[in-house]
Amino acid sequence: MDIPSSPGKFKMDKRTRWHKSLPKLAFWSILFFGVIYFLFFRTPSSFSSDTSRRSLRTYNYGGAAWEKKVRSSAKVTSKNGVSVLVTGAAGFVGSHVSIALKRRGDGVVGIDNFNDYYDPMLKLGRQALLERTGVFIVEGDINDPTLLKKLFEVVPFTHVMHLAAQAGVRYAMENPGSYVHSNIAGFVNLLEVCKSAEPQPAIVWASSSSVYGLNSKVPFSEKDRTDQPASLYAATKKAGEEIAHTYNHIYGLSLTGLRFFTVYGPWGRPDMAYFFFTKDILRGKSITIFEGPNHGTVARDFTYIDDIVRGCLGALDTAEKSTGSGGKKRGTAQLRVFNLGNTSPVPVTDLVSILERLLKVKAKRNVMKMPRNGDVQFTHANISYAKKEFGYKPTTDLQTGLKKFVRWYVNYYSAGKKADE
Template sequence: MKSKNSNSLPADMYLFDSPKTLQNPLLQHRENASHLHPSTPGKAKMERNNHFGDVQSRSYNFFFVLCVSLFILMAGAYMLRGENSSVEKKFRDVRETENAIPEMWRSQAWQKSVRQSCHVKRDDGFVVLVTGAAGFVGSHVAKALKKRGDGVVGLDNFNNYYDPSLKRARQSLLDKAGVFVIEGDINDAILLKELFDMIPFTHVMHLAAQAGVRYALENPGSYVHSNIAGLVTLLEQCRKANPQPAFVWASSSSVYGLNTKVPFAESDRTDQPASLYAATKKAGEEFVHTYNHIYGLSITGLRFFTVYGPYGRPDMAYFSFTQNILAGKPITIYQGAGKADLARDFTFIDDIVKGCVASLDTAEKSTGTGGKKRGPAQLRTFNLGNTSPVTVPTLVSILEKHLKVKAKKNFVKMPRNGDVPFTHANVTLARNELGYNPTTDLTSGLKKFVKWYQTYYEVATS
């Protein structure tokens, strides 16, 4: 067995969104004491909590999230104080290049690449800025939009949370499809202004974010930088634009947190985040609500449920399991209370792309002009999942079948790290309003992933 990439994932990867990556030695995890939730998919009952009460009010939720946001911001500020802080360096690098890079942005070659990428080839086509375009979901969405004739330009900072070479590979695919990906940070207001002055975007598909539940324990400041500060910087540019674009963005199923009612519906409580990552996404939902209310931005939030597929993220379980099984290394499978199997609502990337595109197609125009609201604007939130949770042991057995290799399994208790025992999406709202209808089951989806993996990494098959 051989690989294009000499790096390999360690054997004791976390189950979901592990902080260990292919290249970054700083992302070593620390397992903490076990903290379990005695619930299993399909069998959980709503637990009443007298402290919170049965009736929730919007003011309480907003106050809760505001407190969480302030806590995260203070934690982030603390993280950013050190001279050697990587997050501080990111901010400093952006600021230091503000005076140097604009000349490149204003060059004829750069502007030509942007304009060509934004060229529309279908009647009533969109002009879309896709942030996180070199990411897993972003690259697939950008390619789908370009394929149908929309104008698309991407933006990505190519950070090293996981192997950047995979992001470059996605960028190469987009380049061949005619999508230009700008290397830049969503916190760079000067770059965003330059883009919006040059291109009258009809839509923004905001998919850039710091992902991963467990990495937040190591570097909370990076989540503040991307998921809160970056979101606000982008919203600020959108509200100042004339015309204002419709704004579609990726929230997360993680916002359901410790909610035990299943399946998760958009109307369920989201004021009990189990991780810092989830808290930043919940805070993001409150920020977009405010920008919708004050400035008339048309906003659609999408709560993704465990997306998987070709060109996926190496820190996800199905990806690391595949690599370790083929390498003959043991895999770690976490369990809940009473050795209950954990489960996820695994959603294939093609189904997610359809939901994203449908969100753009059904998004109404913003009602603001140059930051001034002219009337009520559309505000929506949708679950995008597969509706069929699958246990992790079942996931492993499917991979064994496709890989034709038996896994070496280690079963351990789930640590206290912000993860949850199960996820299960109710997609009724997305089905009714978007025509969203996931069609790929886990067996079929993993077969496509394994085929891609073996080709991309040049895995020798017997």
């Protein structure tokens, strides 16, 4: 397992600032209708008929052998270690974070539903790595309160690293219900269990840079407005931040949100541009590169996985204890949100050029105008708050990070495995 610049210039359109109430109304309308859709139209049977994602099912858990595995995985081996429940542990970020926690002596138990949003073999491969590190992953869904309560009965977790989510901006146009199911209903279910746990755990969870939406002020700061989501995915992540505020205010849960900026690296997600660009370039297929209005450059603040992991651990290490007991708030609890980016937005055309050099293959470029599918033209993180609070400082530039990714990709898919066909 491979775990170990300067800002791009681009054009921005001047946008007329909306009336303050309009974007808020739009956001809450999206959230309201999303919840209504989930509750009244997205029945269990309709989930099971959805071939693009595995349905929620009843998982086998419990029993002496199962509890022994959970306790063994949760065993703390360092003097100042903590016990952490990691949701989405077989995912890209979740697997890297779980391994980093375990290697430094923390107790770690993972949970993942192994859905087939992308090639399930990648998740199974990550699971094998985790098992070799001593991390047990429970196959289950965060929407299953019985399972979550059982896990807290077996292990009094001090922390939760909540990384489970339905990711991807474009997929929301195909399957909107899955975003409400995972990113809103799943988060609420997890918080409901955590509020009643004794002791209440401190929670660090993944928000997203997508919450900045149509904001044109750069770099993006945590103090900037986030009420203009450009996609349903962004709206569900923004809703998560509001939900976190509510549970912190009412129940005294300690909550830290992390806004990730375009995370990439080995064992990454196949739906990310750098991943499928690599696949298509090697196969001689053309790749589509989007451009903004008036041929404006599309740029991303690409952040290498190792830097994201250090940010996650820094946030967890500085998370204060929750203050509730018996489901009731006993005092003011910590509530934070941080940007975790690289501070160096790079044009997507430069990303492709780097891949061409590393792969030694010329890409067949097809330049198109950016469609209205929820994507934004640029992202750029201001990380001064995270740097101040826990010394977050990214160290991997895009050239170095992509070199590590390409090495992993070639080794992984040349070892008897096939890319998503």
